[in-house]
Amino acid sequence: MKKALIITYYWPPAGGPGVQRWLKFSKYLPEYGIEPVVFKPKNPSYPTSDRSLLNEVPNGLEIIEKSIFEPYTLAQLFSKKESNSLSKGIIKSKEKQSRLQRLMLYVRGNFFIPDARKFWINPSFKAISKIIDSQEIDCVITTGPPHSLHLIGHKLKSKFPQLHWIADFRDPWTNIGYHKDLKLSESSAQKHLDLEKEILNSADDILVTSFETKNEFEIKTSKPIHLITNGFDEADPVEVELDENFTLSHIGSLMSQRNPEILWQALSELIQEVEHFKSFFELRLVGNVSEQIIDSIYKNGLKEYLNLTGYVDHQTALNFQHSSQVLLLIEINSEETRGIIPGKVFEYLRTGRPILAIGPKHWDVEKIIEETQTGHCIDYNSKENLKALILSYFKSFLNGKLKVQPNNITQYSRQSLTKKLSEVILK
Structure with missing residues (x-):
């Protein structure tokens, strides 16, 4: 050997x-x-x-x-x-x-x-x-x-x-x-x-x-x-039930540069514009989050909808991934970050939950999400598209049909x- x-x-x-x-x-x-x-x-x-x-x-x-x-x-x-x-x-x-x-x-x-x-x-x-x-x-x-x-x-x-x-x-x-x-x-x-x-x-x-x-x-x-x-890892054990709330969850660190203002604005507008949205919506951030991002969320009127979980061990992170309704993936909006593929995206693929990724144009993550049919990738200039996507996820959630069927993900095991x-x- x-x-x-x-x-x-x-x-x-x-x-x-x-x-x-x-x-x-x-x-x-x-x-x-x-x-x-x-x-x-x-x-x-x-x-x-x-x-x-x-x-x-x-x-x-x-x-x-x-x-x-x-x-x-x-x-x-x-x-x-x-x-x-x-x-x-x-x-x-x-x-x-x-x-x-x-x-x-x-x-x-x-x-x-x-x-x-x-x-x-x-x-x-x-x-x-x-x-x-x-x-x-x-x-x-x-x-x-x-x-x-x-x-x-x-x-x-x-x-x-x-x-x-x-x-x-x-x-x-x-x-x-x-x-x-x-x-x-x-x-x-x-x-x-x-x-x-x-x-x-x-x-x-x-x-x-x-x-x-x-x-x-x-x-x-x-x-x-x-x-x-x-x-x-297909061997990682996960047995959890889906959240009853319409949870949008980000698992992992959120640094100051990764601050998707358009997401906070879109969520704030949906709360005001869409009936029942605020009754079900929950924003869950699992991991280390910078104070600047928390301030930005508060300024957009989302404080009462925010669930700050803090850093958790890997197994707990996996559980949150599988129980969440929608999984958030956020990257800095710059050319230098187009080649950054966060490790958690591959664990996201396994969950069968839709991935909502926000990042730079021509981001490598977009190729993976499109290839596996596991969600959507939005750039930082597409707030209306982002709102429409979240709304479509919400309507599927209300009808009990919010899920994805991952395609060809074994290559990432x-x-x-x-x-x-x-x-x-x-x-």
């Missing part, structure tokens, strides 16, 4: 979507003749935790840990609130940023390149070099963000030229939406571009999770690029995706 060493920062008890990709791959890789070995931080500073995911770690999986220095722990000495917000990716709009947050963003962007986990590179390189020698590892996979982990792979490839190195990009690097919020100097921005280029041209194979990122990277490198999206991954590892 071939051994593959997976170098990852996010691993249970970390919470959020970043941990699930390689947790699930590790679960199914042995079915395809590959023994995974996981290399992870010993003392990480995770922005969110979900101890229930520890139960999903495969029995007998070898996990190797190495201590990491986390600058965020020092930042907490100045402001625990600001530090936690930044580590969760919650960045306020420029006009609402405090001096401290502006300073922390500048330091993060210009002194910690490519990211704040850069201090893990050299200790990990030394530790993994010994592992490769002793365990006959012939494939190493680095997954980012944090993209500093790819620099570990680069150093290993330089020392062991025969090593098969796969660089997995769960998100883009220099073209990701928040990159411009880091207040990068010209030289820092160029350093990010140079490092990205070095990684893309040094790895043997590159994995991406979206069509747009694949297109972007194909311009930057001639190395093989494989699109392997995130997915859903964790087992199918792991099979694709195994073909890259074994080639």
